[in-house]
Structure formats: structure tokens, C-alpha cells
Amino acid sequence: MASIKDVGGFLASQLRQIGIFVALLVIVVLFQILTDGALLRPANVSNIIVQNSYILILAIGMVMIIIAGHIDLSVGSVAAFVGAMTGVIAVDWGQPWWVAILAGLVIGALVGAWQGFWVAYIGIPAFIVTLAGMLIFRGLTQIVLGNQQITPFPNEYRQLGSGTLFPSVFPASVAPYEWITVGLGVLATIMLVLQQVRGRRARVKLDLEDEPFAWFLTKLLFTAVLVLGVTYLLSQTRGTPIVLVVLGVLVVVYSAVMSNSVFGRHIYARGGNLHAAQLSGINTKRVDFYLFVNIGVLAALAGIVFTGRLNSAGPGAGNLFELDAIAASFIGGAAVTGGIGTVVGAITGGLIVGVLNNGMSLLGVSTDYQQFIKGLVLLLAVAFDVYNKRRSSSAAR
Amino acid sequence: MADHILEMRDITKTFPGVKALQNVNLTVGRGEVHAICGENGAGKSTLMKVLSGVYPHGTYTGDIVFEGKTVEFRDIRDSEKSGVVIIHQELALSPFLSIAENIFLGNEIQTRGMIDWQKTNLEAAKLLARVGLRDNPITRITDIGVGKQQLVEIAKALSKEVKLLILDEPTAALNDEDSAHLLDLLRHLKQQGITSIIISHKLNEIKAIADEVTIIRDGKTIETLDLMHDDISEERIIKGMVGRDLQSRYPDRTSHIGEEVLRIEDWTVHHPLEHARVVVDNASLTVRAGEVVGIAGLMGAGRTELAMSVFGRSYGSNISGRVYKYGKEIKTRTVSEAIGHGIAYATEDRKRYGLNLIEDIKRNISTASLGKLAKRGFVDGRQETIVANGYRKSMNIKAPSVSSLTGKLSGGNQQKVVLSKWMFADPDVLILDEPTRGIDVGAKYEIYTIINQLVADGKAVIVISSELPELLGICDRIYALAEGRITGQVPIADATPEVLMSYMTKEKE
Structure with missing residues (x-):
């Protein structure tokens, strides 16, 4: 029978892992109260997701870069550049929307390869290479656009940024809930529960499980309620944003890549101890190179989503995106020294920043104060992490 | 009674789990050059760190009497104020600052908070003249060679009005000419009344x-020999350094030696940065299936450098020579190529080069063979x-589960994780660099048992070790390495510590 002290110790040790989720919850509840319920209104929830989707997409690539021990300051400029290029292709040249999107992703990959080449094979620190990239691609964006906006974009192109899945044809008075959204949400919940239960069963079989069943159940129930809650809210809007589906697929795929693929393992090994990784036969240069190709493609996708949402490609697009993505990664528990971090953590970190932005806007807080508060949150989140690490390492001694 | 500048009495220093020094006594006469000898890990450097305040008063027991007064140094600045200056093996110079700036680093000549450059450079030039260095004081440290850097360190010591100068392996990285110059300088300083250790x-x-010369072995003073008056041979010193009894700390093994697995021929490696410096010099060696081959050598002999350069050129530049596996020449240009040819190298520095300490046991074990x-x-x-669970059981890795972080394990268990990683890679040749460094006796025995198991399975094993008794206890054949050259090859039947030590200290003719 576990004593109360054991339970307390266990909860304290879990706090570090779930601290970020608790923080998100606290912020949501706080703003829900402060805004008199405006935060969790269906339209606003949909808004938060769409508004932050490009930051979340960038955060996935960024946390991978940070886990490997690098940084990428150029993603905002790259997103703007790709947005501009797709504008040229789709609007100025009149090519079909899918040609523009495909070309945009390829351009992102090439940009990533360019930066990866300098980092991996010439050995210039990523900070320098991507600082240069930030200037280079911002400059190219302005050159391509000739300092003018490109607008409007084809309707299909815009779907990725602002479209919803099979928008309901019935007015709200006839069908209060959008059934495709409900179906998707229930499906996602079932898959999540199945995956968690199966994972736990495998761990128990291998004698690896040290998590009490009650705790597992609490966490699972909580997550399920969360997903169903968001589903419920979204079902009262025009439908599931397409970008949410894209984001969901990205999170699932990249989580699997990071935790189970050979490439993902090599990223953690590279960031955790470069020398040990090299002496284990890992081609760390190739890992670095493909990491930058990857974030190039994700930055391109973010640029396309952003451009589609605004229905215009402008020279100032994507400004400071890199800092939001970096902040999301660190708030989400990534280590500055590399080797630690998760995709889900970065997404949660991104949502914290997103909810803060949205909540403060609803409250009418001016942007200067918003920056100030976001800065403090970043500092405190990392300080909390550092404090936890120090405590756990002194406890181990 | 003779005039003693320094007396260290009953110095005992313990680290968690290890007694590094045990009632060590050291008496140094004023104005003499006093040598300290001992095997790697005997406790020489620890003793000097106690003396210079790196380990402050209170972290050791015993008394230090300097210039007739009992002293209690709190840190290096404290000991330097009294005139005790230590020059470490790894020089502590800032590479992009000038010679003069380095000499007065932390001790700047200033007027009202601003550095007086004229006086700094002038004083530096005077000090440089005393150590016989004719370079301009404004030359950057990185632009002068290691030999000259050593002299700058001594000039820095002189600027602090040194009375007792401690030099830790001052000539280890120097060529013959620079070494001779340094020794001359020490004689010169002696005439000026500076005592050195x-x-x-x-x-x-x-x-x-x-x-x-004072000989230290296993953290204890063995003897002090008078080289001025008595005729002491090098053999006599060696005997003092190694003369310990070999207990049965090693599991028994009957050798079944098979065909040659790996042969290295004419292997030459240059320093990665100073391309002119030869670190491994024309070395050739072989290892056969079921055989444990030892490589003995003192600090700086090039043991690790030899192993790492063979293992995918992980060290060095301008590497030349040939590697044969089962008689066929192979290329080992990258680590993955070396692993592909069935070579594994377990590093001497497992925390820096062997493990990802923030990752768990199972992922560390799989990291070199994820393809499998x-x-x-x-x-x-x-x-x-x-x-991973299989290795946890067979290697007896003591951890709650294979999901435990390797950073939280003890040294012995970390080493077992490193060995598991390479055993899972299933190599034909394992190079184990200091496999028992920093781990306790019980875990050492387990590691030896694992090595025996490996050769019983027909693997070839190369063990690099600083501990001669260990090599004598587990090897079939031992190569001695000195200054990058293989100076001898001794079958276990003929090997004694004395024989090996004489090969290991053999100078270039």
C-alpha cells in the first residue's frame, strides 16, 4: 500500500512532465474567467487554432532543431519568401493552386538544404547561418514582391489557411452540431485511448511500467475529455478547420518520428552528446543537414497557410515568427543545451503563447504589454524547468 | 637539520569511495629540484592540488608547513600569495591574448582601473628575458609553440614572486629541444634560489x-631517494614505482588463441591541430581471435590516439598506415565503416565520449546498432x-529498469552500459580503453569476467590500461608504447612490471 508520502513524491516527480499542461489549463481557466467566458466561445476556439496554426507548424520543426542543439532564426523570413513565391506562381503567372503549393514546398526544401549545407558541412554555427538566412530571405521576399502585396489568391489555395472541412450546408437552427467534426473528434479520442492502453500493456509486459494505474487513468480521462471538449466547441462553428487536420497529422507523424524512428533517435543522440553519437557511428552531419531541410519544408508550409489565411503575400509577413516558435519550444520543455524536448511539448508551449495572445487581445491589452507578459512567461517557464532539474539532480545525489 | 622549505605531514585525501592519498609525507629542501614519481593514478597530481589549494584546507587531513609556518590555503590565489605556484599539465593560457596579457592575467598592472600597457609590456619583457624567451610580449599565445607557452607559464609564475614552483609533467608535450631548454631553465632558477617540484x-x-625523488604508489609515500649523493639507477626508481604485490584480483582464464583477426601496420598519426607533431609513430600490432592484447604506456604515449585513429579516424590528421582484417586490407575512414568491419571502441572517457547521459539505458545500448x-x-x-533487459541481466547492470537515465548510474554500471552497447553491435574486435577507470574493485572483477567471456566467444580484445597489474592480470600479450612508438612486445609469461616500465620509459635513440 503506498503511503501518502510516496504518492506526494510521485506527484512531485510527475509535475515536471505535466507541469506544462497544468500551466496551459490554468491560463485557459484564468482567461475564461477574466473574459467572462469569451475565450471558450466556439468561434474563438476555432480562431485560436487557425491563428496559431503556422506558429505550431514552425514549432514542430523548431523543437527538432533545438533538440539537436541548434537554433533557426530564419523561419519567419523563409515563410514570407515562400508565401511570396507562391503568390508569383499562382497569381502573377496564373498557375494552378496545387502547382504553387508544391513549388512552395520544394522551395522550402531547397532553402533548408542551403542552410543545412553551411551548418553541417562547412561547420558554421546555426545561429550565424540562420541569422544570415533571416536577412537573405527577408531581402529576397522584398525583391520578389517589389515591396508590393500580391493578392487575391485562388480560392483553393486559401482553403489550407482558412477553409473548413466539408462546411455544413444547413443553417445552425436546423443542425446545431456539425457532424463531421463530431465524428472526427470521437475517432481521434478512440484512437488516442487505444494507443495509450496498448502502449501501457506493452510496458507492463516488459516490466517497465512504474506509473500507478490510477494516475494513468486520470491522465487518459483528462486528455479524452479535453479532445471531446474541443470537438464539442468546434462542432458549433462552421466545421473543423482544414489546418487543424493538417496539424493533427503532423503532430502524430512527427511524434512517431521523434520517438521511434532511426532519424529521431539520431537527433536525440546528436543533441545529447555529440561525441558519443559520432563514436557510435552516427553520421551527425547528415542528421544536421536533413533537419534543416525538414524545417525548411515546414516553414514553407507555415508560409502557405499564413498567406492563404491573409489572402495576400506581403513583404512584412512572418515577422518575428521565429521567436514565437523558439519560445514555444522552450516553454514546452526543450533544453537549451539540446537532447531534450518533445513535439507535444512544443505544441503545448505554442498553445500557451497562443492563448495568452488571444486572451489578452480579448481583454483589450495593448500589444506592448502583450510582449512584456509573453517575455516574462518565457523566462519563468524556463526558470521553473531549470529549478526542477537542479532539485532532481541534487535529490539523486 | 637541513633547511626545509616545505613539509607535508600525514596528508590524507578521500574522494567518495576512494582514498586518493593516505598519510603522505613529503619534505622538500630549500633550493632543490625535487621530483615526484609514480604510476598514473598513484596520487601525484592530487598531492600537488592539495599543496596549491585547489583542494582547500579542510577537504583533506594533515599539515602543510611552508617556510616554517603551518599554512591553510583556501584557494589558488591564497597559495600564490605565499609563493607557491603550480603549472598544470594542460596549460592555463588564454590563446587569443598576448604573452604580456597572459603573464599578468588576474594580476594586472593598473593605474586607477586602467591597464598600464607600457609597464605591462616592459615588465613582461624583463620576465621573458629571465626564462630565455626572446619573443615580443605582444605576440598572441596561439602564435607561439607549446614549448614557448610552457616558458610563458613559468614567466607568469615568476611575476608572482614564486618561491616554490610546481610543474606537472612539464615536458610531456614538448619535443627534445624544448625539453632540454626547460630543464636548463629549471637549473637556472635553482641558482636564483627558487625551489621546484x-x-x-x-x-x-x-x-x-x-x-x-619521492616515489608515490597507491596514494602512499614509498620512499625518498637522494639522487645527488647516492648512485640511484632508473631500474631502482622503477622498482619503487611498481613494486606491489599482485593479488588474485583477476578471474582465471585459459586462452584458446585462434587466427589473426586484426593487423595494423606502419600506423602514423599527427596531432589534429599541430600537423607537424607526430602522435603515433609507425606503430604495428596484431590481435588474434580469443586473445586479449594489452597496450601499456604512460600519459601522453599515444595509446588512446592510436585506438581512436584506427576507429574511423576519430582522432588526428595525416593518418597513414594499413589495417587488415583476417588478412585482407580494409578501410576505416569513418566510424560507421569501422563498425561495419566489426571493430568497436569503448572510450576511456565514458561521460564525454561514451554515453548520452540524459538518455536512458536502453537507448544508449541500441544507439550504435539501430539498424538491427x-x-x-x-x-x-x-x-x-x-x-536491453537481456544485457541488464547478463551484465548485472544495477538499475531500477532499462528506462533509467544513464547519468544517474554509478561508474561501474555506466561502463557496463557502454560495454553492452558494443556487445550488441557484435564486433569481432573490441578495443577497450581504460575499461576499469574510476570504478570500484567489485565492478572491476565483473568487467574482467565480461572480457573473459568475450574472448571465450572467439572475439579479439585490445585493452588499453594505465594499471600495469591489470594488464598483467588479464592479457595474453602486451605492447608497450612510448612517445607514439611501440617500444616492445612482451608475451605474458615474460611480462613483469619492471620489464614493461622500462619499455614504457624508453626514450628515442
């Missing part, structure tokens, strides 16, 4: 310069855990 492995140097566990680019996590 020199730690060195080079017995001919000790004989040439020291008045007395992966299908279409994705790792089979179940299989990975089963493999």
Missing part, C-alpha cells in the same frame, strides 16, 4: 635534474527493450 614520467630527465532493431526506418521499441 617536478612531476615527471621521464626517468632520464629526473636523473638529469632532480636532487631528490529498425524496420523501414522505425525502431521496434519492444525488441529494443527486450535486448
Whole structure:
């Protein structure tokens, strides 16, 4: 029978892992109260997701870069550049929307390869290479656009940024809930529960499980309620944003890549101890190179989503995106020294920043104060992490 | 009674789990050059760190009497104020600052907070003249060679009005000419009344310069020999350094030696940065299936450098020579190529080069052979855990589960994780660099048992070790390495510590 002290110790040790989720919850509840319920209104929830989707997409690539021990300051400029290029292709040249999107992703990959080449094979620190990239691609964006906006974009192109899945044809008075959204949400919940239960069963079989069943159940129930809650809210809007589906697929795929693929393992090994990784036969240069190709493609996708949402490609697009993505990664528990971090953590970190932005806007807080508060949150989140690490390492001694 | 500048009495220093020094006594006469000798890990450097305040008063027991007064140094600045200056093996110079700036680093000549450059450079030039260095004081440290850097360190010591100068392996990284110059300088300083303590492995140097030599072994003072008045041979010093009894700390093994697995021929490696410096010099060696081959050598002999350069050129530049596996020449240009040819190298520095300390046991074990566990680019996590659990049991890794972080394990268990990683890679040749460094006796025995198991399975094993008794206890054949050259090859039947030590200290003719 576990004593109360054991339970307390266990909860304290879990706090570090779930601290970020608790923080998100606290912020949501706080703003829900402060805004008199405006935060969790269906339209606003949909808004938060769409508004932050490009930051979340960038955060996935960024946390991978940070886990490997690098940084990428150029993603905002790259997103703007790709947005501009797709504008040229789709609007100025009149090519079909899918040609523009495909070309945009390829351009992102090439940009990533360019930066990866300098980092991996010439050995210039990523900070320098991507600082240069930030200037280079911002400059190219302005050159391509000739300092003018490109607008409007084809309707299909815009779907990725602002479209919803099979928008309901019935007015709200006839069908209060959008059934495709409900179906998707229930499906996602079932898959999540199945995956968690199966994972736990495998761990128990291998004698690896040290998590009490009650705790597992609490966490699972909580997550399920969360997903169903968001589903419920979204079902009262025009439908599931397409970008949410894209984001969901990205999170699932990249989580699997990071935790189970050979490439993902090599990223953690590279960031955790470069020398040990090299002496284990890992081609760390190739890992670095493909990491930058990857974030190039994700930055391109973010640029396309952003451009589609605004229905215009402008020279100032994507400004400071890199800092939001970096902040999301660190708030989400990534280590500055590399080797630690998760995709889900970065997404949660991104949502914290997103909810803060949205909540403060609803409250009418001016942007200067918003920056100030976001800065403090970043500092405190990392300080909390550092404090936890120090405590756990002194406890181990 | 003779005039003693320094007396260290009953110095005992313990680290968690290890007694590094045990009632050590050291008496140094004023104005002499006093040498300290001992094997790697005997406690020489620890003793000097106690003396210079790196380990402050209170972290050791015993008394230090300097200039007739009992002293209690709190840190290096404290000991330097009294005139005790230590020059470490790894020089502590800032590479992009000038010679003069380095000499007065932390001790700047200033007027009202601003550095007086004219006086700084002038004083530096005077000090440089005293150590016989004719370079301009404004030259950057990185632009002068190691030999000259050593002299700058001594000039820095002189600027602090040194009375007792401690040099830790001062000639280890120097060529013959620079070494000779340094020894001359020490004689010169002696005439100026500066006492020095020199730690060195080079017995001919000790004989040439020291008045007395104190021998330390296993953290204890063995004896102090008077080199001025008595006729002491190098063999006599060696006997003092190694003369300990070999207990049965090693599991028995009957050798079944098979065909040659690996042959290295004419292997030459240059320093990665100073391309002119030869670190491994024309070395050739072989190892056969079922054989444990030892490589003995003192600090700086090039043991690790030899091993790492063979293992995918992980060290050095301008590497030349040939590697044969089962008689066929192979290329080992990258680590993955070396692993592909069935070579594994377990590093001497497991925390820096061997493990990802923020990752768990199972992922450390699988990291060199993920290909074996992966299908279409994705790792089979179940299989990975089963493999890791297998090693946890067979290697007796003491940890709550294979999901425990390696950073939280003890040294012995970390080493077992490193060994598991390489055993899972299933190599034909394992190079184990200091496999028992920093781990306790019980875990050492387990590691030896694992080595025996490996050769019983027909693997070839190369063990690099600083501990001669260990090599004598587990090897079939031992190579001695000195200054990058293989100076001898001794079958176990003929090997004694004395024989090996004489090869290990053999100078270039």
C-alpha cells in the first residue's frame, strides 16, 4: 500500500512532465474567467487554432532543431519568401493552386538544404547561418514582391489557411452540431485511448511500467475529455478547420518520428552528446543537414497557410515568427543545451503563447504589454524547468 | 637539520569511495629540484592540488608547513600569495591574448582601473628575458609553440614572486629541444634560489635534474631517494614505482588463441591541430581471435590516439598506415565503416565520449546498432527493450529498469552500459580503453569476467590500461608504447612490471 508520502513524491516527480499542461489549463481557466467566458466561445476556439496554426507548424520543426542543439532564426523570413513565391506562381503567372503549393514546398526544401549545407558541412554555427538566412530571405521576399502585396489568391489555395472541412450546408437552427467534426473528434479520442492502453500493456509486459494505474487513468480521462471538449466547441462553428487536420497529422507523424524512428533517435543522440553519437557511428552531419531541410519544408508550409489565411503575400509577413516558435519550444520543455524536448511539448508551449495572445487581445491589452507578459512567461517557464532539474539532480545525489 | 622549505605531514585525501592519498609525507629542501614519481593514478597530481589549494584546507587531513609556518590555503590565489605556484599539465593560457596579457592575467598592472600597457609590456619583457624567451610580449599565445607557452607559464609564475614552483609533467608535450631548454631553465632558477617540484614520467630527465625523488604508489609515500649523493639507477626508481604485490584480483582464464583477426601496420598519426607533431609513430600490432592484447604506456604515449585513429579516424590528421582484417586490407575512414568491419571502441572517457547521459539505458545500448532493431526506418521499441533487459541481466547492470537515465548510474554500471552497447553491435574486435577507470574493485572483477567471456566467444580484445597489474592480470600479450612508438612486445609469461616500465620509459635513440 503506498503511503501518502510516496504518492506526494510521485506527484512531485510527475509535475515536471505535466507541469506544462497544468500551466496551459490554468491560463485557459484564468482567461475564461477574466473574459467572462469569451475565450471558450466556439468561434474563438476555432480562431485560436487557425491563428496559431503556422506558429505550431514552425514549432514542430523548431523543437527538432533545438533538440539537436541548434537554433533557426530564419523561419519567419523563409515563410514570407515562400508565401511570396507562391503568390508569383499562382497569381502573377496564373498557375494552378496545387502547382504553387508544391513549388512552395520544394522551395522550402531547397532553402533548408542551403542552410543545412553551411551548418553541417562547412561547420558554421546555426545561429550565424540562420541569422544570415533571416536577412537573405527577408531581402529576397522584398525583391520578389517589389515591396508590393500580391493578392487575391485562388480560392483553393486559401482553403489550407482558412477553409473548413466539408462546411455544413444547413443553417445552425436546423443542425446545431456539425457532424463531421463530431465524428472526427470521437475517432481521434478512440484512437488516442487505444494507443495509450496498448502502449501501457506493452510496458507492463516488459516490466517497465512504474506509473500507478490510477494516475494513468486520470491522465487518459483528462486528455479524452479535453479532445471531446474541443470537438464539442468546434462542432458549433462552421466545421473543423482544414489546418487543424493538417496539424493533427503532423503532430502524430512527427511524434512517431521523434520517438521511434532511426532519424529521431539520431537527433536525440546528436543533441545529447555529440561525441558519443559520432563514436557510435552516427553520421551527425547528415542528421544536421536533413533537419534543416525538414524545417525548411515546414516553414514553407507555415508560409502557405499564413498567406492563404491573409489572402495576400506581403513583404512584412512572418515577422518575428521565429521567436514565437523558439519560445514555444522552450516553454514546452526543450533544453537549451539540446537532447531534450518533445513535439507535444512544443505544441503545448505554442498553445500557451497562443492563448495568452488571444486572451489578452480579448481583454483589450495593448500589444506592448502583450510582449512584456509573453517575455516574462518565457523566462519563468524556463526558470521553473531549470529549478526542477537542479532539485532532481541534487535529490539523486 | 637541513633547511626545509616545505613539509607535508600525514596528508590524507578521500574522494567518495576512494582514498586518493593516505598519510603522505613529503619534505622538500630549500633550493632543490625535487621530483615526484609514480604510476598514473598513484596520487601525484592530487598531492600537488592539495599543496596549491585547489583542494582547500579542510577537504583533506594533515599539515602543510611552508617556510616554517603551518599554512591553510583556501584557494589558488591564497597559495600564490605565499609563493607557491603550480603549472598544470594542460596549460592555463588564454590563446587569443598576448604573452604580456597572459603573464599578468588576474594580476594586472593598473593605474586607477586602467591597464598600464607600457609597464605591462616592459615588465613582461624583463620576465621573458629571465626564462630565455626572446619573443615580443605582444605576440598572441596561439602564435607561439607549446614549448614557448610552457616558458610563458613559468614567466607568469615568476611575476608572482614564486618561491616554490610546481610543474606537472612539464615536458610531456614538448619535443627534445624544448625539453632540454626547460630543464636548463629549471637549473637556472635553482641558482636564483627558487625551489621546484617536478612531476615527471621521464626517468632520464629526473636523473638529469632532480636532487631528490619521492616515489608515490597507491596514494602512499614509498620512499625518498637522494639522487645527488647516492648512485640511484632508473631500474631502482622503477622498482619503487611498481613494486606491489599482485593479488588474485583477476578471474582465471585459459586462452584458446585462434587466427589473426586484426593487423595494423606502419600506423602514423599527427596531432589534429599541430600537423607537424607526430602522435603515433609507425606503430604495428596484431590481435588474434580469443586473445586479449594489452597496450601499456604512460600519459601522453599515444595509446588512446592510436585506438581512436584506427576507429574511423576519430582522432588526428595525416593518418597513414594499413589495417587488415583476417588478412585482407580494409578501410576505416569513418566510424560507421569501422563498425561495419566489426571493430568497436569503448572510450576511456565514458561521460564525454561514451554515453548520452540524459538518455536512458536502453537507448544508449541500441544507439550504435539501430539498424538491427529498425524496420523501414522505425525502431521496434519492444525488441529494443527486450535486448536491453537481456544485457541488464547478463551484465548485472544495477538499475531500477532499462528506462533509467544513464547519468544517474554509478561508474561501474555506466561502463557496463557502454560495454553492452558494443556487445550488441557484435564486433569481432573490441578495443577497450581504460575499461576499469574510476570504478570500484567489485565492478572491476565483473568487467574482467565480461572480457573473459568475450574472448571465450572467439572475439579479439585490445585493452588499453594505465594499471600495469591489470594488464598483467588479464592479457595474453602486451605492447608497450612510448612517445607514439611501440617500444616492445612482451608475451605474458615474460611480462613483469619492471620489464614493461622500462619499455614504457624508453626514450628515442
